[in-house]
Amino acid sequence: MKFSTSVARSALGLQALFAGLVVAQASGKFDVLTYNVAGLPAVINGNDEPGDKKTNARLIGAAMAKERFDIVHMQEDFNYHAYIYSTDTHPVRTPTSGGVPFGDGLNTLSNYNYTKFTRTTWKRCSLNSGDCLTPKGFSFMVIPTIGFELHLYNLHSDAGDSDNDVASRSSDVDQVLAAINAQSQGVPVIVAGDTNDRYTNAGVSITKFAQAGFKDPWVDLIKNGVYPTKGATADPCPNPAPNNECEIVDKVLYRSGDSVTLTATSFNYVPQDFLQSNGSVLSDHNPVLVNFDWVKK
Numbered sequence: 001m002k003f004s005t006s007v008a009r010s011a012l013g014l015q016a017l018f019a020g021l022v023v024a025q026a027s028g029k030f031d032v033l034t035y036n037v038a039g040l041p042a043v044i045n046g047n048d049e050p051g052d053k054k055t056n057a058r059l060i061g062a063a064m065a066k067e068r069f070d071i072v073h074m075q076e077d078f079n080y081h082a083y084i085y086s087t088d089t090h091p092v093r094t095p096t097s098g099g100v101p102f103g104d105g106l107n108t109l110s111n112y113n114y115t116k117f118t119r120t121t122w123k124r125c126s127l128n129s130g131d132c133l134t135p136k137g138f139s140f141m142v143i144p145t146i147g148f149e150l151h152l153y154n155l156h157s158d159a160g161d162s163d164n165d166v167a168s169r170s171s172d173v174d175q176v177l178a179a180i181n182a183q184s185q186g187v188p189v190i191v192a193g194d195t196n197d198r199y200t201n202a203g204v205s206i207t208k209f210a211q212a213g214f215k216d217p218w219v220d221l222i223k224n225g226v227y228p229t230k231g232a233t234a235d236p237c238p239n240p241a242p243n244n245e246c247e248i249v250d251k252v253l254y255r256s257g258d259s260v261t262l263t264a265t266s267f268n269y270v271p272q273d274f275l276q277s278n279g280s281v282l283s284d285h286n287p288v289l290v291n292f293d294w295v296k297k
C-alpha cells in the first residue's frame with residue numbers, strides 16, 4: 001500500500017515536472033492566415049465570385065479543415081457563416097455576431113483556446129461602400145496557451161476612396177492602436193485583417209502601424225524591407241495572385257513583446273488552397289499566410 005502510494009506520488013511528481021517543462025517551453029512556431037471570405041448576401045454583393053455562395057462557403061470551410069492553419073482571421077463572414085463552420089474542423093472558433101446588418105463579419109478559427117474576446121465597432125464610418133450598413137470594427141482576443149501570451153486583433157477597416165473614407169480609415173487605425181496601447185503594452189501582438197489600404201495610396205494610414213513598432217512581413221520578406229511609395233501607381237494584383245510581389249489590402253502586421261521575440265519567417269498568398277474544382281476563386285480577396293517563430297528573451 002505504502003509502496004504503491006509513493007509510486008503514484010512520484011508518477012504525479014514526474015507529471016508535474018513534465019507540465020513544468022511544457023510551460024517553460026522557450027521557443028516554437030505557428031502560422032496565421034487572414035482571408036476576407038466575401039460572405040455578404042449575394043443580392044447585396046456577388047463579390048465578383050463565380051458560383052453559388054453557399055457551396056463556396058462550404059469549400060472555404062473544407063480548405064480550412066484540410067490546411068489546419070493555427071490561427072485564421074476571417075472578414076465578411078456574414079450570411080454564409082454556418083456553411084463555413086459546417087465543413088471546418090478547427091477545435092476553437094468564435095461564435096458569429098450575425099449576418100448583415102447585425103454582425104461585424106469578424107471570426108477567428110484557432111488551434112488554441114482564447115480568452116478575453118471582445119468586438120469593438122469603429123467610432124466613425126463613411127456612408128459609401130456600404131460601410132455603415134454593418135457594425136464594422138475590430139475584434140480582440142488573448143491566446144494564453146501557445147507557449148507565451150499572444151494578443152490578436154482582427155480588423156476590417158472602412159472601404160472606398162473618398163476623402164471621408166480616407167479619414168475614416170485613418171480613424172480606424174488610430175482606434176485599434178489606442179486599444180493596443182491600452183491593453184497590449186509589452187505583449188507580442190499580431191494584427192491581421194482587411195485594412196482596405198495600400199502603401200501606395202495617397203491617403204495611406206496603415207503606415208501608423210510601422211510608426212508604432214509593427215513589422216509587415218510582406219515588406220520585410222518580399223520587398224526587402226522597402227515600403228512602396230505613397231502615391232505611386234499600384235502594381236495590379238490579380239485574384240488568384242500569381243506571386244507574392246503585388247500589394248493587396250489584406251495584411252498581417254506584428255510586433256514582439258518585452259519577453260518574447262516574434263519573427264515572421266515566411267509570407268505567401270495562398271489562393272491555390274481556396275479554389276473551386278474548376279480553378280475559380282472562392283472570394284474576391286486573396287488569402288494571406290504568414291509563418292512565425294517565437295523565442296523567449
Ligand SMILES: *[C@@H]1O[C@H](CO)[C@@H](O)[C@H](O)[C@H]1NC(C)=O
Pocket residue numbers: 050051052276278279280
Ligand atoms: C466554375 O464553376 C462555377 C460554378 O459552377 C462557375 O460559375 C464558373 O464560371 C466556373 N469557372 C470556370 C473557370 O469555368
Ligand SMILES: *[C@@H]1O[C@H](CO)[C@@H](O)[C@H](O)[C@H]1NC(C)=O
Pocket residue numbers: 091092111112113
Ligand atoms: C480548450 O479548453 C478546454 C477546457 O479547458 C479543453 O477541454 C480543450 O481541450 C482546450 N482546447 C484546446 C484546443 O486547447
